[in-house]
Amino acid sequence: xxxxxxxxxxxxxxxxxxxxxxxxxxxxxxxxxxxxxxxxxxxxxxxxxxxxxxxxxxxxxxxxxxxxxxxxxxxxxxxxxxxxxxxxxxxxxxxxxxxxxxxxxxxxxxxxxxxxxxxxxxxxxxxxxxxxxx
Numbered sequence: 001x002x003x004x005x006x007x008x009x010x011x012x013x014x015x016x017x018x019x020x021x022x023x024x025x026x027x028x029x030x031x032x033x034x035x036x037x038x039x040x041x042x043x044x045x046x047x048x049x050x051x052x053x054x055x056x057x058x059x060x061x062x063x064x065x066x067x068x069x070x071x072x073x074x075x076x077x078x079x080x081x082x083x084x085x086x087x088x089x090x091x092x093x094x095x096x097x098x099x100x101x102x103x104x105x106x107x108x109x110x111x112x113x114x115x116x117x118x119x120x121x122x123x124x125x126x127x128x129x130x131x132x133x134x
Contacts, residue, residue: 009106016099017115018122024092025123030072037065 044058078084085093103112 010111013099013103013106014115014118017096017103018119020092020096020099021119024089024096027072027075027089027092030068030075034065034069034072037061037068041065 041058041061044061047054049055073080076086076089078086100112103115
């Protein structure tokens with residue numbers, strides 16, 4: 001195999017990893033956000049503020065949390081009680097594992113760790129550079 005072919009395969013696997021992980025994270029992050037949101041709500045409720053505007057913000061946050069959590073459940077599960085996953089979510093999990101296996105087979109575990117670190121660094125960079133709430 002030529003160096004060019006090897007480079008093309010590497011870049012394709014990097015792209016496959018990135019796009020699949022992004023799709024999977026788009027669903028999974030709602031569940032991790034729910035954990036953080038619940039803790040934030042607990043702390044906010046400990047504040048004995050009686051101001052109506054403050055209390056409305058708390059209620060609005062609770063509604064936002066519930067809506068976001070339900071959307072996450074719907075994207076991940078067909079049946080939450082039975083833990084039956086949506087086919088799309090199940091596929092993304094299987095695809096990511098397969099991509100990781102091909103990376104290991106083609107370039108080794110060290111390179112998989114490198115790709116995972118690149119992905120995390122890129123996602124962190126995007127968050128830091130985000131201008132959404134300016």
